[in-house]
Amino acid sequence: MGTRNIFLKIAYDGTNFHGWQRQPGRRTVCGEIEEALARVLGRDIRIDGCSRTDAGVHALGQTASFLLEDHGIPTERLKKALGDCLQTSKRERLGEIEILEVKEMPEGFHARYSAKGKRYLYKIRRGAHPDIFKRTRYYQIAQPLDTDAMRRAAGFIAGTHDFACFQTAGGTPRETTVRTIWDLQILEDGEYVTISIAGDGFLYNMVRIITGTLVEVGLGKRNADELPATIESKDRGRAGHTAPPQGLYLKEVFYE
Amino acid sequence: MGTRNIFLKIAYDGTNFHGWQRQPGRRTVCGEIEEALARVLGRDIRIDGCSRTDAGVHALGQTASFLLEDHGIPTERLKKALGDCLQTSKRERLGEIEILEVKEMPEGFHARYSAKGKRYLYKIRRGAHPDIFKRTRYYQIAQPLDTDAMRRAAGFIAGTHDFACFQTAGGTPRETTVRTIWDLQILEDGEYVTISIAGDGFLYNMVRIITGTLVEVGLGKRNADELPATIESKDRGRAGHTAPPQGLYLKEVFYE
Numbered sequence: 001m002g003t004r005n006i007f008l009k010i011a012y013d014g015t016n017f018h019g020w021q022r023q024p025g026r027r028t029v030c031g032e033i034e035e036a037l038a039r040v041l042g043r044d045i046r047i048d049g050c051s052r053t054d055a056g057v058h059a060l061g062q063t064a065s066f067l068l069e070d071h072g073i074p075t076e077r078l079k080k081a082l083g084d085c086l087q088t089s090k091r092e093r094l095g096e097i098e099i100l101e102v103k104e105m106p107e108g109f110h111a112r113y114s115a116k117g118k119r120y121l122y123k124i125r126r127g128a129h130p131d132i133f134k135r136t137r138y139y140q141i142a143q144p145l146d147t148d149a150m151r152r153a154a155g156f157i158a159g160t161h162d163f164a165c166f167q168t169a170g171g172t173p174r175e176t177t178v179r180t181i182w183d184l185q186i187l188e189d190g191e192y193v194t195i196s197i198a199g200d201g202f203l204y205n206m207v208r209i210i211t212g213t214l215v216e217v218g219l220g221k222r223n224a225d226e227l228p229a230t231i232e233s234k235d236r237g238r239a240g241h242t243a244p245p246q247g248l249y250l251k252e253v254f255y256e
Numbered sequence: 257m258g259t260r261n262i263f264l265k266i267a268y269d270g271t272n273f274h275g276w277q278r279q280p281g282r283r284t285v286c287g288e289i290e291e292a293l294a295r296v297l298g299r300d301i302r303i304d305g306c307s308r309t310d311a312g313v314h315a316l317g318q319t320a321s322f323l324l325e326d327h328g329i330p331t332e333r334l335k336k337a338l339g340d341c342l343q344t345s346k347r348e349r350l351g352e353i354e355i356l357e358v359k360e361m362p363e364g365f366h367a368r369y370s371a372k373g374k375r376y377l378y379k380i381r382r383g384a385h386p387d388i389f390k391r392t393r394y395y396q397i398a399q400p401l402d403t404d405a406m407r408r409a410a411g412f413i414a415g416t417h418d419f420a421c422f423q424t425a426g427g428t429p430r431e432t433t434v435r436t437i438w439d440l441q442i443l444e445d446g447e448y449v450t451i452s453i454a455g456d457g458f459l460y461n462m463v464r465i466i467t468g469t470l471v472e473v474g475l476g477k478r479n480a481d482e483l484p485a486t487i488e489s490k491d492r493g494r495a496g497h498t499a500p501p502q503g504l505y506l507k508e509v510f511y512e
Contacts, residue, residue: 011388012388013388013389013391058389095386095388095391096388096391097388098386098388130351130354132267132268132269132351132352132353132354133269133314133393135269135351135352137389
Protein backbone atom coordinates (compact mmCIF):
# COMPACT_ATOMS: atom_id res chain seq x y z
CA MET A 1 0.00 0.00 0.00
CA GLY A 2 2.87 2.39 0.78
CA THR A 3 2.06 6.06 1.31
CA ARG A 4 -1.33 7.34 0.19
CA ASN A 5 -2.15 11.03 -0.15
CA ILE A 6 -5.70 11.58 1.10
CA PHE A 7 -7.77 14.65 0.25
CA LEU A 8 -10.80 15.80 2.25
CA LYS A 9 -13.48 18.32 1.27
CA ILE A 10 -15.38 19.59 4.29
CA ALA A 11 -18.34 21.82 5.18
CA TYR A 12 -18.89 23.18 8.67
CA ASP A 13 -20.94 25.54 10.75
CA GLY A 14 -18.19 27.47 12.54
CA THR A 15 -20.42 28.96 15.24
CA ASN A 16 -19.38 26.73 18.10
CA PHE A 17 -15.73 26.25 17.16
CA HIS A 18 -12.61 28.20 18.05
CA GLY A 19 -11.79 28.25 14.36
CA TRP A 20 -10.14 25.67 12.15
CA GLN A 21 -6.64 25.36 13.56
CA ARG A 22 -6.03 22.88 16.38
CA GLN A 23 -5.42 24.49 19.80
CA PRO A 24 -4.82 22.62 23.04
CA GLY A 25 -7.91 22.49 25.24
CA ARG A 26 -10.21 24.17 22.72
CA ARG A 27 -12.75 22.73 20.35
CA THR A 28 -11.62 23.35 16.77
CA VAL A 29 -12.75 21.93 13.43
CA CYS A 30 -9.33 20.50 12.62
CA GLY A 31 -9.10 18.99 16.11
CA GLU A 32 -12.50 17.28 15.80
CA ILE A 33 -11.63 15.80 12.41
CA GLU A 34 -8.27 14.56 13.66
CA GLU A 35 -9.97 12.94 16.63
CA ALA A 36 -12.43 11.20 14.30
CA LEU A 37 -9.56 10.07 12.05
CA ALA A 38 -7.73 8.64 15.06
CA ARG A 39 -10.79 6.60 15.97
CA VAL A 40 -11.37 5.37 12.42
CA LEU A 41 -7.76 4.67 11.47
CA GLY A 42 -6.40 3.64 14.86
CA ARG A 43 -3.47 6.05 14.75
CA ASP A 44 -2.64 9.74 15.20
CA ILE A 45 -3.08 11.80 12.06
CA ARG A 46 -2.21 15.45 11.47
CA ILE A 47 -4.12 17.06 8.63
CA ASP A 48 -3.22 20.25 6.75
CA GLY A 49 -6.15 22.49 5.98
CA CYS A 50 -6.15 24.91 3.10
CA SER A 51 -7.54 27.85 5.06
CA ARG A 52 -7.22 28.59 8.79
CA THR A 53 -10.71 29.97 9.24
CA ASP A 54 -11.32 32.01 12.40
CA ALA A 55 -13.82 31.33 15.17
CA GLY A 56 -17.37 31.72 13.87
CA VAL A 57 -16.40 31.53 10.19
CA HIS A 58 -18.15 28.82 8.16
CA ALA A 59 -17.07 26.60 5.28
CA LEU A 60 -18.99 25.14 2.37
CA GLY A 61 -15.87 23.69 0.75
CA GLN A 62 -12.80 23.71 3.01
CA THR A 63 -10.10 21.26 1.93
CA ALA A 64 -7.42 19.34 3.80
CA SER A 65 -4.95 16.58 3.04
CA PHE A 66 -2.77 14.11 4.90
CA LEU A 67 -0.44 11.22 4.23
CA LEU A 68 -1.56 7.73 5.21
CA GLU A 69 1.05 5.00 5.50
CA ASP A 70 0.28 1.37 4.83
CA HIS A 71 -3.47 1.48 5.38
CA GLY A 72 -5.83 0.00 2.84
CA ILE A 73 -9.17 1.55 3.87
CA PRO A 74 -11.18 2.43 0.74
CA THR A 75 -11.87 6.18 0.50
CA GLU A 76 -15.66 5.64 0.40
CA ARG A 77 -15.51 3.66 3.62
CA LEU A 78 -13.31 6.31 5.24
CA LYS A 79 -15.84 9.00 4.26
CA LYS A 80 -18.72 7.04 5.77
CA ALA A 81 -16.85 6.15 8.98
CA LEU A 82 -15.64 9.74 9.49
CA GLY A 83 -19.18 11.04 8.97
CA ASP A 84 -20.55 8.62 11.57
CA CYS A 85 -17.80 9.54 14.00
CA LEU A 86 -18.49 13.25 13.72
CA GLN A 87 -22.09 12.76 14.83
CA THR A 88 -21.46 13.38 18.51
CA SER A 89 -24.02 12.63 21.16
CA LYS A 90 -24.64 16.24 22.13
CA ARG A 91 -27.80 17.30 20.33
CA GLU A 92 -26.80 20.85 19.56
CA ARG A 93 -23.51 19.68 18.10
CA LEU A 94 -25.00 17.06 15.83
CA GLY A 95 -23.88 17.49 12.27
CA GLU A 96 -21.77 20.63 12.62
CA ILE A 97 -19.11 19.15 10.34
CA GLU A 98 -19.84 17.32 7.12
CA ILE A 99 -17.29 15.38 5.12
CA LEU A 100 -18.27 16.11 1.51
CA GLU A 101 -15.58 14.18 -0.29
CA VAL A 102 -12.65 11.85 0.37
CA LYS A 103 -10.34 10.91 -2.49
CA GLU A 104 -6.82 9.79 -3.16
CA MET A 105 -4.48 12.30 -4.80
CA PRO A 106 -1.16 11.90 -6.62
CA GLU A 107 2.10 12.15 -4.69
CA GLY A 108 3.08 15.77 -4.09
CA PHE A 109 -0.46 17.12 -3.83
CA HIS A 110 -1.04 19.32 -0.77
CA ALA A 111 -4.37 20.93 0.15
CA ARG A 112 -2.77 24.31 0.87
CA TYR A 113 0.35 24.48 -1.28
CA SER A 114 -1.36 23.07 -4.39
CA ALA A 115 -4.30 25.50 -4.18
CA LYS A 116 -4.50 28.00 -7.05
CA GLY A 117 -7.14 30.16 -5.46
CA LYS A 118 -10.29 30.36 -3.36
CA ARG A 119 -13.75 31.75 -3.40
CA TYR A 120 -15.39 33.21 -0.29
CA LEU A 121 -18.95 34.37 0.22
CA TYR A 122 -19.83 37.07 2.71
CA LYS A 123 -23.53 37.11 3.62
CA ILE A 124 -25.31 40.23 4.84
CA ARG A 125 -28.90 40.53 6.00
CA ARG A 126 -30.53 43.95 5.72
CA GLY A 127 -33.46 45.02 7.83
CA ALA A 128 -34.29 47.10 10.86
CA HIS A 129 -35.25 44.03 12.85
CA PRO A 130 -32.57 41.36 13.52
CA ASP A 131 -33.70 37.74 13.25
CA ILE A 132 -32.43 35.75 16.24
CA PHE A 133 -32.47 32.57 14.15
CA LYS A 134 -30.05 34.08 11.62
CA ARG A 135 -27.62 35.79 13.98
CA THR A 136 -24.87 33.18 13.49
CA ARG A 137 -25.19 33.14 9.67
CA TYR A 138 -25.29 36.79 8.55
CA TYR A 139 -23.93 40.24 9.26
CA GLN A 140 -27.05 42.15 10.23
CA ILE A 141 -27.25 45.72 8.89
CA ALA A 142 -30.17 47.89 9.98
CA GLN A 143 -29.66 50.87 7.62
CA PRO A 144 -30.27 50.81 3.84
CA LEU A 145 -27.29 49.84 1.68
CA ASP A 146 -26.54 51.57 -1.61
CA THR A 147 -25.48 48.46 -3.52
CA ASP A 148 -24.73 50.44 -6.69
CA ALA A 149 -22.09 52.40 -4.79
CA MET A 150 -20.77 49.12 -3.35
CA ARG A 151 -20.43 47.73 -6.89
CA ARG A 152 -18.56 50.84 -8.01
CA ALA A 153 -16.15 50.41 -5.08
CA ALA A 154 -15.80 46.70 -5.81
CA GLY A 155 -14.69 47.59 -9.34
CA PHE A 156 -11.62 49.32 -7.88
CA ILE A 157 -10.75 46.32 -5.71
CA ALA A 158 -10.93 43.63 -8.42
CA GLY A 159 -7.64 43.00 -10.21
CA THR A 160 -4.01 42.77 -9.09
CA HIS A 161 -3.01 45.15 -6.30
CA ASP A 162 -0.92 45.39 -3.18
CA PHE A 163 -3.69 44.74 -0.65
CA ALA A 164 -1.72 45.65 2.51
CA CYS A 165 -4.52 48.06 3.53
CA PHE A 166 -6.91 45.09 3.80
CA GLN A 167 -4.72 43.00 6.12
CA THR A 168 -4.83 42.61 9.89
CA ALA A 169 -1.44 42.35 11.56
CA GLY A 170 -0.86 39.01 13.28
CA GLY A 171 -1.49 36.49 10.51
CA THR A 172 1.10 34.18 9.00
CA PRO A 173 3.97 36.33 7.62
CA ARG A 174 3.86 36.55 3.82
CA GLU A 175 6.53 37.43 1.28
CA THR A 176 4.27 39.84 -0.53
CA THR A 177 0.91 41.50 0.00
CA VAL A 178 0.19 41.60 -3.74
CA ARG A 179 -2.79 39.44 -4.69
CA THR A 180 -5.14 39.10 -7.64
CA ILE A 181 -8.91 39.26 -7.16
CA TRP A 182 -10.38 37.54 -10.22
CA ASP A 183 -13.97 38.21 -9.45
CA LEU A 184 -15.86 40.39 -6.96
CA GLN A 185 -19.64 40.52 -7.16
CA ILE A 186 -22.38 42.06 -5.04
CA LEU A 187 -25.44 39.82 -5.33
CA GLU A 188 -28.89 40.80 -4.05
CA ASP A 189 -31.81 38.56 -3.17
CA GLY A 190 -34.55 40.33 -1.21
CA GLU A 191 -33.27 41.13 2.27
CA TYR A 192 -29.93 39.41 1.57
CA VAL A 193 -26.78 40.83 0.02
CA THR A 194 -23.95 38.41 -0.76
CA ILE A 195 -20.41 39.48 -1.61
CA SER A 196 -18.82 36.77 -3.72
CA ILE A 197 -15.05 37.12 -4.03
CA ALA A 198 -12.54 34.85 -5.77
CA GLY A 199 -8.80 35.28 -6.09
CA ASP A 200 -5.41 33.64 -6.04
CA GLY A 201 -4.89 34.26 -2.33
CA PHE A 202 -6.15 36.24 0.62
CA LEU A 203 -4.30 38.05 3.40
CA TYR A 204 -5.33 37.71 7.05
CA ASN A 205 -8.90 39.06 7.48
CA MET A 206 -8.81 40.40 3.91
CA VAL A 207 -12.36 39.37 2.97
CA ARG A 208 -13.79 40.72 6.23
CA ILE A 209 -11.98 44.07 5.86
CA ILE A 210 -13.01 44.39 2.19
CA THR A 211 -16.58 43.66 3.32
CA GLY A 212 -16.39 46.24 6.11
CA THR A 213 -15.09 48.80 3.62
CA LEU A 214 -17.81 48.01 1.07
CA VAL A 215 -20.49 48.18 3.79
CA GLU A 216 -19.24 51.65 4.79
CA VAL A 217 -19.52 52.70 1.15
CA GLY A 218 -23.03 51.23 1.03
CA LEU A 219 -23.99 53.17 4.16
CA GLY A 220 -22.69 56.44 2.64
CA LYS A 221 -19.94 56.77 5.27
CA ARG A 222 -17.23 56.44 2.64
CA ASN A 223 -17.04 57.39 -1.02
CA ALA A 224 -16.54 54.63 -3.62
CA ASP A 225 -14.15 56.86 -5.54
CA GLU A 226 -11.73 56.94 -2.60
CA LEU A 227 -10.95 53.24 -3.01
CA PRO A 228 -7.96 53.60 -5.35
CA ALA A 229 -6.27 56.00 -2.90
CA THR A 230 -7.10 53.72 0.04
CA ILE A 231 -5.47 50.75 -1.68
CA GLU A 232 -2.54 52.89 -2.80
CA SER A 233 -1.91 54.00 0.81
CA LYS A 234 -1.25 50.39 1.99
CA ASP A 235 -2.50 51.69 5.33
CA ARG A 236 -4.88 49.45 7.30
CA GLY A 237 -6.06 52.56 9.15
CA ARG A 238 -7.56 53.99 5.98
CA ALA A 239 -9.70 50.94 5.12
CA GLY A 240 -13.02 50.08 6.76
CA HIS A 241 -13.88 47.98 9.80
CA THR A 242 -13.43 44.20 9.97
CA ALA A 243 -16.87 42.70 9.30
CA PRO A 244 -17.89 40.09 11.91
CA PRO A 245 -16.95 36.43 11.36
CA GLN A 246 -20.43 34.89 11.19
CA GLY A 247 -21.16 36.22 7.68
CA LEU A 248 -18.06 34.64 6.12
CA TYR A 249 -18.13 31.32 4.24
CA LEU A 250 -15.17 29.61 2.55
CA LYS A 251 -17.04 28.52 -0.57
CA GLU A 252 -14.49 26.72 -2.72
CA VAL A 253 -10.79 26.01 -3.15
CA PHE A 254 -9.49 25.82 -6.71
CA TYR A 255 -6.84 23.37 -7.91
CA GLU A 256 -5.36 22.82 -11.37
CA MET B 257 -46.67 52.65 42.78
CA GLY B 258 -47.86 49.57 44.69
CA THR B 259 -47.83 46.23 42.90
CA ARG B 260 -47.50 46.21 39.14
CA ASN B 261 -48.25 43.14 37.02
CA ILE B 262 -45.66 42.99 34.22
CA PHE B 263 -46.11 40.94 31.05
CA LEU B 264 -43.25 39.84 28.77
CA LYS B 265 -43.42 38.48 25.23
CA ILE B 266 -40.23 36.68 24.27
CA ALA B 267 -38.60 34.99 21.28
CA TYR B 268 -35.64 32.65 21.60
CA ASP B 269 -33.43 30.22 19.79
CA GLY B 270 -33.59 27.22 22.15
CA THR B 271 -30.56 25.41 20.71
CA ASN B 272 -28.08 26.20 23.45
CA PHE B 273 -30.47 26.19 26.41
CA HIS B 274 -31.55 23.42 28.74
CA GLY B 275 -35.13 24.48 28.05
CA TRP B 276 -37.21 27.25 29.55
CA GLN B 277 -37.54 26.29 33.20
CA ARG B 278 -34.86 27.42 35.64
CA GLN B 279 -32.56 24.63 36.88
CA PRO B 280 -29.63 25.07 39.23
CA GLY B 281 -26.29 25.10 37.44
CA ARG B 282 -27.75 24.93 33.94
CA ARG B 283 -28.31 27.62 31.38
CA THR B 284 -32.05 28.07 30.81
CA VAL B 285 -34.09 30.78 29.09
CA CYS B 286 -36.05 31.63 32.24
CA GLY B 287 -32.82 31.72 34.25
CA GLU B 288 -31.14 34.13 31.81
CA ILE B 289 -34.13 36.47 31.82
CA GLU B 290 -34.33 36.43 35.62
CA GLU B 291 -30.63 37.25 35.81
CA ALA B 292 -31.13 40.18 33.45
CA LEU B 293 -34.14 41.36 35.48
CA ALA B 294 -32.08 41.21 38.67
CA ARG B 295 -29.43 43.42 37.09
CA VAL B 296 -31.95 45.91 35.70
CA LEU B 297 -34.27 46.08 38.72
CA GLY B 298 -31.74 45.52 41.48
CA ARG B 299 -33.72 42.74 43.13
CA ASP B 300 -34.52 39.04 42.72
CA ILE B 301 -37.47 38.38 40.46
CA ARG B 302 -39.18 35.06 39.72
CA ILE B 303 -41.10 35.00 36.45
CA ASP B 304 -43.82 32.56 35.41
CA GLY B 305 -43.64 31.42 31.81
CA CYS B 306 -46.67 30.23 29.90
CA SER B 307 -44.99 27.17 28.42
CA ARG B 308 -42.09 25.13 29.80
CA THR B 309 -40.42 24.47 26.49
CA ASP B 310 -37.86 21.64 26.43
CA ALA B 311 -34.17 21.84 25.54
CA GLY B 312 -33.74 22.71 21.87
CA VAL B 313 -37.32 23.96 21.40
CA HIS B 314 -37.67 27.53 20.08
CA ALA B 315 -40.16 30.32 20.73
CA LEU B 316 -41.45 33.09 18.51
CA GLY B 317 -43.96 34.29 21.10
CA GLN B 318 -43.43 32.83 24.57
CA THR B 319 -45.06 34.83 27.36
CA ALA B 320 -44.25 35.35 31.03
CA SER B 321 -45.44 37.57 33.84
CA PHE B 322 -44.28 38.72 37.25
CA LEU B 323 -45.29 41.05 40.04
CA LEU B 324 -43.17 44.14 40.65
CA GLU B 325 -43.52 45.94 43.97
CA ASP B 326 -42.94 49.67 44.33
CA HIS B 327 -40.78 50.18 41.28
CA GLY B 328 -41.55 52.94 38.80
CA ILE B 329 -39.47 51.90 35.77
CA PRO B 330 -41.43 52.63 32.58
CA THR B 331 -42.14 49.45 30.58
CA GLU B 332 -40.39 50.81 27.48
CA ARG B 333 -37.24 51.44 29.48
CA LEU B 334 -37.43 47.99 31.05
CA LYS B 335 -37.71 46.43 27.56
CA LYS B 336 -34.65 48.32 26.33
CA ALA B 337 -32.55 47.59 29.43
CA LEU B 338 -33.48 43.89 29.41
CA GLY B 339 -32.58 43.66 25.72
CA ASP B 340 -29.17 45.26 26.35
CA CYS B 341 -28.54 42.97 29.31
CA LEU B 342 -29.30 39.84 27.29
CA GLN B 343 -26.58 40.69 24.77
CA THR B 344 -23.84 38.71 26.45
CA SER B 345 -20.21 39.03 25.50
CA LYS B 346 -19.88 35.54 24.08
CA ARG B 347 -20.20 35.90 20.34
CA GLU B 348 -22.09 32.69 19.65
CA ARG B 349 -24.61 33.54 22.33
CA LEU B 350 -25.32 37.05 21.14
CA GLY B 351 -29.00 37.66 20.64
CA GLU B 352 -30.35 34.21 21.50
CA ILE B 353 -33.21 35.78 23.46
CA GLU B 354 -35.25 38.74 22.26
CA ILE B 355 -37.72 40.66 24.41
CA LEU B 356 -40.53 41.47 21.97
CA GLU B 357 -42.90 43.26 24.30
CA VAL B 358 -43.15 44.51 27.87
CA LYS B 359 -46.46 45.84 29.12
CA GLU B 360 -48.42 46.34 32.31
CA MET B 361 -51.44 44.11 32.84
CA PRO B 362 -54.45 44.40 35.17
CA GLU B 363 -54.34 42.77 38.60
CA GLY B 364 -55.09 39.07 38.40
CA PHE B 365 -53.53 38.50 34.98
CA HIS B 366 -51.10 35.55 34.84
CA ALA B 367 -49.15 34.50 31.74
CA ARG B 368 -50.01 30.82 32.20
CA TYR B 369 -53.34 30.74 34.04
CA SER B 370 -54.91 33.48 31.90
CA ALA B 371 -53.92 31.84 28.61
CA LYS B 372 -56.84 30.61 26.51
CA GLY B 373 -54.75 28.65 24.06
CA LYS B 374 -51.54 28.44 22.06
CA ARG B 375 -50.27 27.93 18.56
CA TYR B 376 -47.17 25.87 17.79
CA LEU B 377 -45.36 25.43 14.51
CA TYR B 378 -43.41 22.29 13.75
CA LYS B 379 -40.93 22.74 10.89
CA ILE B 380 -39.74 19.86 8.71
CA ARG B 381 -37.17 19.98 5.95
CA ARG B 382 -37.41 17.31 3.22
CA GLY B 383 -34.46 16.24 1.12
CA ALA B 384 -31.94 13.45 0.80
CA HIS B 385 -29.11 15.77 1.78
CA PRO B 386 -29.19 17.38 5.25
CA ASP B 387 -28.10 21.03 5.47
CA ILE B 388 -25.67 21.53 8.36
CA PHE B 389 -26.77 25.16 8.66
CA LYS B 390 -30.38 24.12 9.28
CA ARG B 391 -29.84 21.23 11.66
CA THR B 392 -30.96 23.16 14.76
CA ARG B 393 -34.08 24.61 13.07
CA TYR B 394 -35.80 21.71 11.30
CA TYR B 395 -36.59 18.02 11.52
CA GLN B 396 -34.72 16.61 8.52
CA ILE B 397 -36.57 13.88 6.61
CA ALA B 398 -34.78 12.16 3.74
CA GLN B 399 -37.69 10.16 2.28
CA PRO B 400 -40.65 11.67 0.37
CA LEU B 401 -43.68 12.64 2.48
CA ASP B 402 -47.24 12.04 1.29
CA THR B 403 -48.68 15.31 2.59
CA ASP B 404 -52.21 14.46 1.37
CA ALA B 405 -52.20 11.42 3.65
CA MET B 406 -50.85 13.62 6.47
CA ARG B 407 -53.73 16.06 5.93
CA ARG B 408 -56.27 13.21 6.04
CA ALA B 409 -54.75 12.04 9.35
CA ALA B 410 -54.73 15.61 10.70
CA GLY B 411 -58.47 15.79 10.02
CA PHE B 412 -59.00 13.03 12.62
CA ILE B 413 -56.87 14.82 15.21
CA ALA B 414 -58.52 18.25 15.00
CA GLY B 415 -61.43 18.74 17.38
CA THR B 416 -62.08 17.76 21.01
CA HIS B 417 -60.64 14.40 22.08
CA ASP B 418 -58.99 12.62 24.95
CA PHE B 419 -55.39 12.94 23.72
CA ALA B 420 -53.78 10.57 26.26
CA CYS B 421 -52.15 8.65 23.39
CA PHE B 422 -50.16 11.78 22.47
CA GLN B 423 -48.71 12.39 25.93
CA THR B 424 -45.33 11.45 27.37
CA ALA B 425 -45.38 10.36 31.00
CA GLY B 426 -43.44 12.68 33.31
CA GLY B 427 -44.99 16.06 32.62
CA THR B 428 -46.97 18.14 35.10
CA PRO B 429 -49.94 16.02 36.32
CA ARG B 430 -53.22 17.17 34.73
CA GLU B 431 -56.81 16.70 35.78
CA THR B 432 -57.85 15.62 32.33
CA THR B 433 -56.23 14.67 29.05
CA VAL B 434 -59.14 16.03 27.01
CA ARG B 435 -58.10 18.98 24.84
CA THR B 436 -59.49 20.84 21.86
CA ILE B 437 -57.40 21.36 18.73
CA TRP B 438 -58.97 24.31 16.93
CA ASP B 439 -56.80 24.22 13.88
CA LEU B 440 -54.28 21.78 12.42
CA GLN B 441 -52.75 22.56 9.04
CA ILE B 442 -50.00 21.00 6.94
CA LEU B 443 -48.35 23.81 4.97
CA GLU B 444 -45.88 23.23 2.13
CA ASP B 445 -43.28 25.59 0.73
CA GLY B 446 -40.74 23.90 -1.52
CA GLU B 447 -38.51 21.68 0.60
CA TYR B 448 -40.25 22.77 3.80
CA VAL B 449 -43.35 21.33 5.46
CA THR B 450 -44.78 23.17 8.45
CA ILE B 451 -47.37 21.73 10.80
CA SER B 452 -49.35 24.59 12.34
CA ILE B 453 -51.42 23.55 15.35
CA ALA B 454 -53.57 25.67 17.65
CA GLY B 455 -55.64 24.58 20.61
CA ASP B 456 -56.81 25.31 24.12
CA GLY B 457 -53.98 23.33 25.72
CA PHE B 458 -51.30 20.78 25.04
CA LEU B 459 -50.15 17.76 27.03
CA TYR B 460 -46.46 17.01 27.61
CA ASN B 461 -44.75 16.41 24.22
CA MET B 462 -48.16 16.43 22.49
CA VAL B 463 -47.11 18.47 19.45
CA ARG B 464 -43.95 16.42 18.96
CA ILE B 465 -45.84 13.10 19.21
CA ILE B 466 -48.59 14.32 16.85
CA THR B 467 -45.83 15.36 14.46
CA GLY B 468 -44.08 11.99 14.75
CA THR B 469 -47.38 10.24 14.06
CA LEU B 470 -48.15 12.47 11.05
CA VAL B 471 -44.64 11.93 9.70
CA GLU B 472 -45.10 8.15 9.92
CA VAL B 473 -48.34 8.55 7.97
CA GLY B 474 -46.49 10.68 5.41
CA LEU B 475 -43.80 8.01 5.07
CA GLY B 476 -46.41 5.28 4.50
CA LYS B 477 -45.48 3.47 7.71
CA ARG B 478 -48.92 4.10 9.18
CA ASN B 479 -52.38 4.46 7.66
CA ALA B 480 -54.23 7.78 8.10
CA ASP B 481 -57.48 5.90 8.69
CA GLU B 482 -56.08 4.25 11.83
CA LEU B 483 -55.96 7.61 13.63
CA PRO B 484 -59.44 7.43 15.22
CA ALA B 485 -58.63 4.01 16.74
CA THR B 486 -55.21 5.25 17.91
CA ILE B 487 -56.79 8.22 19.71
CA GLU B 488 -59.56 6.01 21.08
CA SER B 489 -56.98 3.60 22.57
CA LYS B 490 -55.48 6.34 24.82
CA ASP B 491 -52.32 4.27 24.53
CA ARG B 492 -49.03 6.13 23.98
CA GLY B 493 -47.57 2.91 22.58
CA ARG B 494 -49.96 3.03 19.61
CA ALA B 495 -49.04 6.58 18.51
CA GLY B 496 -45.90 7.54 16.55
CA HIS B 497 -42.44 8.57 17.68
CA THR B 498 -41.67 11.85 19.43
CA ALA B 499 -40.34 14.20 16.76
CA PRO B 500 -37.04 15.89 17.76
CA PRO B 501 -37.14 19.22 19.65
CA GLN B 502 -35.34 21.45 17.13
CA GLY B 503 -38.32 21.61 14.73
CA LEU B 504 -40.74 22.92 17.39
CA TYR B 505 -41.59 26.62 17.79
CA LEU B 506 -44.03 28.12 20.30
CA LYS B 507 -45.64 30.61 17.91
CA GLU B 508 -48.25 32.44 19.96
CA VAL B 509 -50.16 32.44 23.22
CA PHE B 510 -53.79 33.57 23.09
CA TYR B 511 -55.49 35.63 25.79
CA GLU B 512 -59.03 37.03 25.98
